[in-house]
Amino acid sequence: MKRLLKGGRVIDPASRIDMLADVLIDGGKIVKLGRGISAMDAEIVDCSGKIVAPGLIDMHVHLRDPGLEAKEDIVSGTQAAAAGGFTMVACMANTRPPVDSSILVEGLRERARRDGIVRVGVIGAMTKGMEGKELAEIGDMKLAGAVAISEDGHHVTRSNLFLSGLEYAAMFNCPVITHAEDADLVSGGYMHEGTVSAVLGIPGRPSVAEDIAISRDIMLAEYAGAPIHIAHVSSKGAVEVIRAAKQRGVKVTAEATPHHLVLTDEAVYGYDTATKVNPPLRSADHVAALRAGLKDGTIDAIACDHAPHAFEEKDVEYRYAPSGFTGLETSLGVILTELYHTGEFSLMEIVDKMSQQPAKILGIAGGSLAEGAVADITVFDPEYCWTVETDKFYTRGKASPFAGKSLKGKAVLTMVEGKIVMRDGQVTA
Amino acid sequence: MGKSSVSLKNKDILQLQGMSEAHIRLVLDTAKQMKDIIDRDIKKVPTLRGKSIINLFYEPSTRTRTSFELAGKYLGADVVNITTSASSVVKGESLRDTLLTIEAMGVDVVVMRHEVEGSAQFASQILKPVVINAGDGAHEHPTQGLLDMFTILQYKQRIEGLKVVIVGDILHSRVARSNIWGLKTLGADVHVAGPATLLAREMESMGITVHTSVEEAIEGADVLNVLRIQKERQGKGLFPSAREYARLFGINSKRLKLAKPDALVMHPGPMNRGLEIAPDVAYGDQSAIQEQVKNGLAIRMAILYLVLMGGEEVETIA
Numbered sequence: 001m002k003r004l005l006k007g008g009r010v011i012d013p014a015s016r017i018d019m020l021a022d023v024l025i026d027g028g029k030i031v032k033l034g035r036g037i038s039a040m041d042a043e044i045v046d047c048s049g050k051i052v053a054p055g056l057i058d059m060h061v062h063l064r065d066p067g068l069e070a071k072e073d074i075v076s077g078t079q080a081a082a083a084g085g086f087t088m089v090a091c092m093a094n095t096r097p098p099v100d101s102s103i104l105v106e107g108l109r110e111r112a113r114r115d116g117i118v119r120v121g122v123i124g125a126m127t128k129g130m131e132g133k134e135l136a137e138i139g140d141m142k143l144a145g146a147v148a149i150s151e152d153g154h155h156v157t158r159s160n161l162f163l164s165g166l167e168y169a170a171m172f173n174c175p176v177i178t179h180a181e182d183a184d185l186v187s188g189g190y191m192h193e194g195t196v197s198a199v200l201g202i203p204g205r206p207s208v209a210e211d212i213a214i215s216r217d218i219m220l221a222e223y224a225g226a227p228i229h230i231a232h233v234s235s236k237g238a239v240e241v242i243r244a245a246k247q248r249g250v251k252v253t254a255e256a257t258p259h260h261l262v263l264t265d266e267a268v269y270g271y272d273t274a275t276k277v278n279p280p281l282r283s284a285d286h287v288a289a290l291r292a293g294l295k296d297g298t299i300d301a302i303a304c305d306h307a308p309h310a311f312e313e314k315d316v317e318y319r320y321a322p323s324g325f326t327g328l329e330t331s332l333g334v335i336l337t338e339l340y341h342t343g344e345f346s347l348m349e350i351v352d353k354m355s356q357q358p359a360k361i362l363g364i365a366g367g368s369l370a371e372g373a374v375a376d377i378t379v380f381d382p383e384y385c386w387t388v389e390t391d392k393f394y395t396r397g398k399a400s401p402f403a404g405k406s407l408k409g410k411a412v413l414t415m416v417e418g419k420i421v422m423r424d425g426q427v428t429a
Numbered sequence: 430m431g432k433s434s435v436s437l438k439n440k441d442i443l444q445l446q447g448m449s450e451a452h453i454r455l456v457l458d459t460a461k462q463m464k465d466i467i468d469r470d471i472k473k474v475p476t477l478r479g480k481s482i483i484n485l486f487y488e489p490s491t492r493t494r495t496s497f498e499l500a501g502k503y504l505g506a507d508v509v510n511i512t513t514s515a516s517s518v519v520k521g522e523s524l525r526d527t528l529l530t531i532e533a534m535g536v537d538v539v540v541m542r543h544e545v546e547g548s549a550q551f552a553s554q555i556l557k558p559v560v561i562n563a564g565d566g567a568h569e570h571p572t573q574g575l576l577d578m579f580t581i582l583q584y585k586q587r588i589e590g591l592k593v594v595i596v597g598d599i600l601h602s603r604v605a606r607s608n609i610w611g612l613k614t615l616g617a618d619v620h621v622a623g624p625a626t627l628l629a630r631e632m633e634s635m636g637i638t639v640h641t642s643v644e645e646a647i648e649g650a651d652v653l654n655v656l657r658i659q660k661e662r663q664g665k666g667l668f669p670s671a672r673e674y675a676r677l678f679g680i681n682s683k684r685l686k687l688a689k690p691d692a693l694v695m696h697p698g699p700m701n702r703g704l705e706i707a708p709d710v711a712y713g714d715q716s717a718i719q720e721q722v723k724n725g726l727a728i729r730m731a732i733l734y735l736v737l738m739g740g741e742e743v744e745t746i747a
Contacts, residue, residue: 194631195631195634197629197631198600198629198631198632198634198635199446199606199632199634199635200546200547200568201546201566201567201568201569201601201603201606202546202547202566202567202568203567270547270550271546271547271550271551312523315523315525316523316524316525317524317543317545317547317548317551318545318546318547318548318551319545319546319566320545
């Protein structure tokens with residue numbers, strides 16, 4: 001069926017287009033982009049006052065499927081993605097069992113094709129059972145369609161194993177994503193070590209734990225001549241290490257989360273378990289450094305590390321709550337509110353870091369509105385004011401540090417391969 | 430004592446951070462009158478008759494639990510102790526459900542000791558009855574802070590302008606944090622001292638001075654509050670040995686001489702004699718350690734009285 005997205009402001013970082021234009025879609029593809037397109041037989045979607053962008057991609061989410069469906073599954077997780085304006089997500093391997101073999105990659109891809117509302121890229125584990133002892137069958141998983149490998153959730157502590165993983169994955173052009181926190185330094189800690197932890201009496205996870213782990217991982221990647229992607233960068237030191245590595249030509253990319261870009265450790269006052277996350281929310285100097293890194297390109301992409309947990313898991317004493325919270329349905333709103341409406345970032349920059357860059361890092365199609373490209377499109381209203389109501393979330397994870405916050409900006413339409421899967425906040429698929 | 434406009438009626442007592450000077454003074458003044466009751470032949474008064482108090486202790490405790498229990502009983506309340514090792518907690522009951530169960534039985538006050546920072550605040554968000562924090566992890570232990578201030582007042586008649594030095598494992602100490610906030614509110618000059626591994630430099634944001642030299646900290650002190658060293662910290666690599674700690678940081682008579690001649694020595698207990706404090710100091714003329722225990726009872730009577738009755742009837746029982 002033909003659709004015409006009419007009268008929106010089209011922002012496409014891939015072609016540097018930022019203009020009022022129409023987009024004609026047919027057969028799941030973008031067939032024409034330009035001013036004053038008329039198509040008598042097309043369904044007209046009025047986009048005036050809205051931004052028409054390439055489909056947003058979140059390269060770091062936890063869909064919890066298989067095995068942890070009390071937290072989330074393919075359906076609820078991809079509904080949340082559609083509601084948040086994402087046409088694709090890449091899901092981490094720390095499920096039960098962990099996704100560490102081709103049969104699991106294939107099975108999950110098949111389930112996502114059948115039940116998913118948006119595209120799902122499957123990330124495989126680097127080691128068998130995610131035990132950090134032996135390499136998983138990385139080649140086999142890549143051939144089965146894995147988009148990357150990662151041990152996200154914890155750091156691969158054995159340097160020799162991580163070096164092998166980098167070298168091995170590079171043979172298959174398989175991106176490696178690292179969750180970099182030195183395990184010994186963060187042991188027993190559950191918030192950023194600093195003034196707030198000193199007052200609250202909570203054992204800290206010092207920022208140097210991240211600096212060290214990222215330094216090691218980058219050095220190993222440099223030594224191997226292999227690319228590496230750093231997940232959820234949060235420390236000032238890490239930003240500096242990545243910036244320096246990029247300058248000397250290391251093939252390193254990095255992402256930052258909305259929560260690390262926006263919140264500080266002061267959010268932990270009050271002991272709300274919806275503020276507990278790894279790496280932890282850090283102090284204002286780290287947040288400023290992270291934003292500067294996002295601005296100058298040291299940080300390539302924004303990814304939310306959507307990490308839903310069941311109500312009863314988060315409804316406990318702070319120390320006993322699992323780390324992580326939900327993010328897909330607040331990511332764009334938070335970024336627009338805090339980075340765009342503050343004048344720090346342009347819409348072009350934001351769309352780039354939420355669509356084109358993740359696609360590039362994963363080496364997949366997407367993140368472009370070029371004629372002939374697959375019609376994965378996100379339409380959002382940057383002026384739409386709304387309040388975060390977690391009980392209305394599609395995700396099963398209701399814990400969010402943004403609960404109750406007023407945001408400005410929201411996705412109003414999500415289109416996957418020409419099919420509208422979300423409209424005005426309602427998932428339609 | 431006249432009727433006061435400040436009241437703690439139905440107020441949760443979670444922390445001394447943010448507690449106003451007027452509220453702190455109300456507790457300290459009330460405790461003075463409560464202390465007289467302890468010395469009576471027949472201690473029981475009917476003030477809290479018909480009120481019920483639950484002591485919910487997730488950690489072992491001698492003096493805090495016993496003094497809350499006796500405080501309630503002396504004032505005529507019914508007090509029930511729950512030791513979690515003998516409760517549904519061992520069957521995996523969540524804190525929320527344990528609290529709701531207690532609430533359903535119609536209690537008026539829940540006194541809770543818990544190993545996790547913030548659990549008292551968590552409880553206060555769930556419960557309608559008053560919550561009194563009897564220690565939450567390394568966060569705060571407000572009644573200990575109040576009894577320490579009460580003890581200082583007893584011997585020094587004032588707190589404002591005094592140099593109070595807290596020595597030991599500051600980083601993991603709820604006693605230190607409650608003392609710091611309370612003492613700062615009443616105008617003391619607060620210093621902390623200990624090995625760098627048991628301190629947080631960032632605590633200077635609380636308006637105190639942080640030292641790694643005990644000698645430097647003690648110089649001219651009016652009050653020394655010596656904290657317990659938990660031996661398991663040694664296994665975590667935070668200090669090399671009990672022997673070295675005692676030698677470099679322990680409070681002995683030689684170090685005590687650096688303080689003012691009439692300096693007061695306190696310890697929240699339980700003590701490791703010969704580790705953080707030498708026996709001759711612990712039992713010496715300057716020690717108020719035994720008095721602290723008695724004062725703890727008076728403070729807890731005052732707190733229970735104030736949260737349940739408000740304070741209007743203080744004169745009638747004293």
